[in-house]
Amino acid sequence: MFDDIRRNREDGATTLAIKSLRKIYDFISSQNPDKEHILKLIGEMKKLRPSMVIISSYAEKIKIFLESNKDLQNLKDFIASLIDEIEQKRKKLVDIGLQIIKPYSLIGVVSFSSILNEIIISSEAKKFFALSEDNHAKRFKKNIIFVDEEQLKNSVEIGIMGADAVISKEKEIFILNGFPSKKFCDALKDKKVFVFAEKEKFVSYDVEVEDGFEKFRATDNIFFISV
Numbered sequence: 001m002f003d004d005i006r007r008n009r010e011d012g013a014t015t016l017a018i019k020s021l022r023k024i025y026d027f028i029s030s031q032n033p034d035k036e037h038i039l040k041l042i043g044e045m046k047k048l049r050p051s052m053v054i055i056s057s058y059a060e061k062i063k064i065f066l067e068s069n070k071d072l073q074n075l076k077d078f079i080a081s082l083i084d085e086i087e088q089k090r091k092k093l094v095d096i097g098l099q100i101i102k103p104y105s106l107i108g109v110v111s112f113s114s115i116l117n118e119i120i121i122s123s124e125a126k127k128f129f130a131l132s133e134d135n136h137a138k139r140f141k142k143n144i145i146f147v148d149e150e151q152l153k154n155s156v157e158i159g160i161m162g163a164d165a166v167i168s169k170e171k172e173i174f175i176l177n178g179f180p181s182k183k184f185c186d187a188l189k190d191k192k193v194f195v196f197a198e199k200e201k202f203v204s205y206d207v208e209v210e211d212g213f214e215k216f217r218a219t220d221n222i223f224f225i226s227v
């Protein structure tokens with residue numbers, strides 16, 4: 001049931017979390033399954049995209065709900081509320097992002113995020129720069145200026161990015177995001193980089209790094225924006 005999400009390399013983690021929840025909602029609506037079948041689907045959802053921890057975080061919310069409530073209609077309403085919750089969080093992060101970048105005209109971006117995509121689309125009279133090897137950034141629905149590392153460093157005033165996971169471990173914080181996020185952050189080590197991520201992307205355990213993703217330590221110039 002989740003094969004298309006497992007193969008999806010176009011959408012960001014937040015969008016795929018919403019699509020996963022909608023699949024479970026539609027399945028319950030059409031099949032009237034028992035609790036064990038739903039729990040099996042939730043187990044599949046938790047393992048879908050290991051690097052995109054927001055998907056497993058929302059699967060866990062459904063599991064916890066099921067432990068105390070067996071009514072399928074209540075479960076459908078709960079899943080609908082989770083979808084709305086994600087969409088509202090995304091909107092709030094976009095609004096915050098637009099306020100943060102308001103004083104700036106030259107902004108660095110990296111990888112792909114639906115939150116960043118909406119920030120970029122909603123921004124007029126601003127220029128966005130990405131590293132030339134950043135294939136993920138080519139999916140943004142607005143022209144991005146692709147440059148090398150030195151040009152990025154010299155061109156932009158701040159950087160913005162999403163995150164697929166933010167991992168707190170042994171008094172350090174690590175970011176897991178699409179390649180080449182580490183190189184992007186290294187290039188902008190002397191400038192502010194704002195990372196936009198829902199709180200469901202923050203974890204304290206190791207996360208599997210999928211192909212095309214990378215994990216690296218957050219430095220002092222990186223600021224996390226979360227709701």
